[in-house]
Amino acid sequence: MKGFNKAILTIVLLFSVAAASAQEGKKPRNWTLNGHLQDLGTVWIQDWDGTWQTMNQIKNRFDFRWYPGSFSVHIGMRNNITYGMMPKLYYPYMADLAVVDPSYLDMTRLIGKDTSYYMTSNFDRFSLRYATGNFQATVGRQRINWGINYVWNPNDIFNTFDYFDFDYVERPGCDAVHLQYYTGATSSVEAAIKIDSRDRITLAGMYRFNKWNYDFQFLGGYMTGDYVVGAGWSGNIKGAGFNGEMSYFHPEENFGDTSGVLVGSLGVNYTFRNSLMFQFAGLYNSDGTTGPAGMGTGFFIYRxxxxxxxxxxxxxxxxxxxxxxxxxxxxxxxxxxxxxxNSVFVGPTFDVSITSNIEFMITAQLFFGDQGTEFGDYGKLAYGRLKWNF
Structure with missing residues (x-):
């Protein structure tokens, strides 16, 4: 709790300094503050003839950035009020899971809860960056984006995102140290290390470069008990985007055997002149099953x-x-x-821009399959979201 209070105090001090800088009126503003406020309604239909479970979430986000010279500070804060039938039916489990912080520093707090609601606050960005010439170093909670594919990112070993968490567009971060050195206009060397809430270490290096109008990357390191090597690329063929990435994981405890796992993804995308866009992707996991791949409804609630x-x-x-x-x-x-x-997920989405900074979206996550299959136990979910960006 002390660490969280210190974080709040730091926020207040930074905002005070920023406000004082703005009042001087002599220098260009060297800070920005933006975010969003939204209302998200959810209906979960596990059985058409059963009870339709509902909940509503009011979400707010602040992103504060400060650029004092060679340094820059980024603080991102998320606040969430969830209420309705689902928090009541799954009390206190939903509230307890909402405050699970997988990063090394616990920067998520339960502000309040009762049998039908809970309130949480979380810092998912809290970093300091130093840049000079071709070198930059970032320390703190940040996003280390090593992934390429639109859906599955085997190279994203530091902060993997979940495709089904569509409302988290900023994507999760991690507590890490990230070093980058640009060896050229299209090439760089990177190294990073993170520690998670269970004191597990992920450490890796990456080399990026451009050749034949393709961006390539190679990585190697260690991820929470596995040695890992990987590679990825991004380019185009006849105007169609073409990308791929793969990583090989080998357990540290069984280094001499053949228990390694290869995970790879391929992606293709094409946009026509009328702006109609197609995207296709495939995933291979050598350790995966060719039979039923279900994880139960609990996994979907907390993936x-x-x-x-x-x-x-x-x-x-x-x-x-x-x-x-x-x-x-x-x-x-x-x-x-x-x-x-043979299980299937289908997700239709309709997005309307009401004004330049207000949008309304209706989407659904429809799962089909037999019981025990990958998508057979989740039912159907429908969402409506009104969002104001500032």
Missing amino acids: EVSAKTFTLARYSLFGNISYPVTPLFTASLASMFNPGD
Whole structure:
């Protein structure tokens, strides 16, 4: 709790300094503050003939950035009020899971809860960056983005994101030290180390470069008990985007045997002249099963994915089509398929821009399959979101 109070005090001091700088009126403002406020409604239908479970979430985010010379500070804060039928039915489990912070520093707090609501606050960015010439170093809670693929990122070993968590567009961060040196206009060397809440270490280095109009990357290191090597690329073929990434994980405890796991993904995307866009992706996991790959409904409520375990399936396929019907209205349809157990996810989305900074979205996550399959136990979820960006 003391660490969290210190973080709050730091926020207050930074805002005070920023406000004082703005009042001087003699220098250009060297800080920014933006974020969003939104209302997200959810309906969960496990059985069409059963009870339709509902909940509502009021979410707020602040992103404060300060640029004092060669240093820069980024503090991102999320606040959430969740209430309705679902928090009541799953009390106190939803509230308890909402404050699980997987990072080394516990910067998530439960502000209040009762049998039908809970309030949380979380710092998902809290970092200091120093840059000079071609070198920069970042310390603190940050996002280390080593992934390339739109859906599955085997190279993203520091802070893997979950595709189904569509409302978290900023994506999770981690408590880490990240060093970068740009060896050229399109090449760099990076090294990073992080520690999580269970004192597990992830340490790796990466080399990026451009060749034949393709961006390539190679990495090697250690991820929470596994040695890892990986590679990725991004380019285009005949105007279509083409990317891929793969990582090989080998357990530290069984270094001499063949128990390693290979995870790889491929992606293709193409946009027509009328702005109609197609995206396709595939995932392979050598440790995955070709049979039922279900994890139960509890896993969907609290999904903890990693670059090694996006899914229990050996093969996964993804497709998405998106089209701006008007400049203010976009419709899209995404789908995921497990060929091993024939379960399917379908996700239609309709997004309307009401003003330049207010948008309304309706989306659904529809899961189909037999019981015990990857998508067979989740039912159907529908969402409505009104969001104001500032």
